[in-house]
Amino acid sequence: MIIQDKNLHRALAILATHPDANDIAFQAGCVFVARQKLYLQDEDDLEVLSILMTDKEHGFAVTRVEETADILRDMQTVWCVAADDLKLEAAA
Numbered sequence: 001m002i003i004q005d006k007n008l009h010r011a012l013a014i015l016a017t018h019p020d021a022n023d024i025a026f027q028a029g030c031v032f033v034a035r036q037k038l039y040l041q042d043e044d045d046l047e048v049l050s051i052l053m054t055d056k057e058h059g060f061a062v063t064r065v066e067e068t069a070d071i072l073r074d075m076q077t078v079w080c081v082a083a084d085d086l087k088l089e090a091a092a
Contacts, residue, residue: 003051007044010036011051024061033058 017023019034031038033052038045052058 003047004044007047008051010044011048014048014052015055019055020057021061021064024058026061026065 014034014036017034023034025032029040031040031049038049040046040049053062
């Protein structure tokens with residue numbers, strides 16, 4: 001991968017603010033880092049994000065998202081099983 005200088009400079013500028021896990025957020029196809037909105041569909045923003053991922057805080061933030069998704073999926077499963085049980089009861 002060839003990284004453009006402008007994207008390297010953008011990433012280094014973001015890292016220079018020393019963002020921690022509280023400065024990283026995710027929303028509908030975007031990653032916010034230190035108030036910078038980076039789009040997952042934008043090639044330049046993806047380059048910036050790939051550089052930012054070398055910082056441990058970003059790895060921790062992604063792990064947090066994965067943990068949150070697991071918790072939400074577990075909650076979803078409970079309700080899906082309950083709905084299936086109700087359907088079986090109604091059919092009986």
